[in-house]
Amino acid sequence: MNAVNHVVEVSVENFQAEVAEKSKQVPVLLEFYADGAEPSQQLAPLLRRLADEYQGKFILARVDIQQNQQLVQQLGVRTLPTVKVIFEGQMLENLEGSIEEPRLRQVLEQITMSPMERVREQLNVFLDAGDRNNAIEMLQKVIAEEPNNYALHSELCDLLILEGRVDEAKQIIASLPPDSEGINKPKTRLEFLDAAASLASVTELSASVEAQPEDIQARFDLALALIVDEQVEPALEQLLIILKQDREWQEQMARKTMIKIFDLLGAGNIVATAYRRKMFTFLH
Structure with missing residues (x-):
């Protein structure tokens, strides 16, 4: 969808069709402006850029206040710039005066959510x-x-x-x-539950690892118990130690288990990102 489709000039004659009706399907940003007015000249390029960036997720409807005094009075416009946000026939926001880009983006993110x-x-x-x-x-x-x-x-x-x-x-x-x-997320969680079902408690396994730090199986069991106990970061720490002890242990089981945990945590998770980086640094 190009700019022609989602930027429109509005008057009394087409207000019902371009704003009231279209706002039932998509949010409408109603921009009140005046040619030659500095506040309008500063805001207009930003609104057009955002309209192009959002590619039709909202309509930018522009009202020239000099040509549409009736709309100005009916909608209570008192200053420039003024941007009114209309969605589903209702006014959601009334932004007046200096409007910064972060504030506009915050409003847009809210109203354009599916x-x-x-x-x-x-x-x-x-x-x-x-x-x-x-x-x-x-x-x-x-x-x-x-x-x-x-x-x-x-x-x-x-x-x-x-x-x-x-x-x-x-x-x-x-x-x-x-x-x-x-x-795969709940299936993986069930796999961890099944694997940890017959294991001792986290406290007991921690004691075993402390007594025999070179026992990789005991450390792996501790990691599984920690995962099930929702202590994800300590579990990842134990798996990272296993990688350092023997990266090939049980066909790279520590690395594979870390990847499963990353998938459970989801994209963008801070802990997953940090330990993915640690794992990559060690392996490469």
């Missing part, structure tokens, strides 16, 4: 607060509305496993297509 992105944002809010129960309830409600969104099913399974509701998770996994998006 419904699924909004779900994931709220999910992250719950998880960052350690509130898995509400995260699970939210996912269950969304899945009821979008039963074919298998990525959400996978995310739900992973949270159920973390909450100890393993049988529920297994039942859901068994009902999903084997190539469902994100399905």
Whole structure:
């Protein structure tokens, strides 16, 4: 979609079609400007650049205040620049005076999110607060509305496993297509649970490793127990030590296990990024 499609001049005559109607499908930024006015000249290039960058995720509707006094009065425009954000027929934001690019981007990121992105944002809010129960309830409600969104099913399974509701998770996994998006995450977590099921406690395994630091199997068992206990960074530290002790042990089991943990943590995770770098530095 090019600039012609998502930047439009608005008047009283086309306001209903270009703003009111189109805002039902896509957010509209209503820019009030005046030719020759310095505030307008400063803001206009930024808005056009953002409109081009977002490629139709919002419409930039420009109102020349000198030619459209009726709209100015009806919408209560008091100063330049003024940008009003309209979505689904409602005014969401009224930005007046000097408007910096970071503020505009913050508004745009919020209003251009897809419904699924909004779900994931709220999910992250719950998880960052350690509130898995509400995260699970939210996912269950969304899945009821979008039963074919298998990525959400996978995310739900992973949270159920973390909450100890393993049988529920297994039942859901068994009902999903084997190539469902994100399905490897709960499957990997179940693998770790199974591998650690017969192991001693973290305290006992830590004592064993301290008594026999060269015992690679004991250290690997400790790493598995730490993973299941959600002590991911200490687990990665133990696996890194194994790499240094014997990188080829059990067909590079330490490296393969670290990669599985990175996948569990997800792209962009700070811990995963740090230990991926450490692993790469050691191996290469």
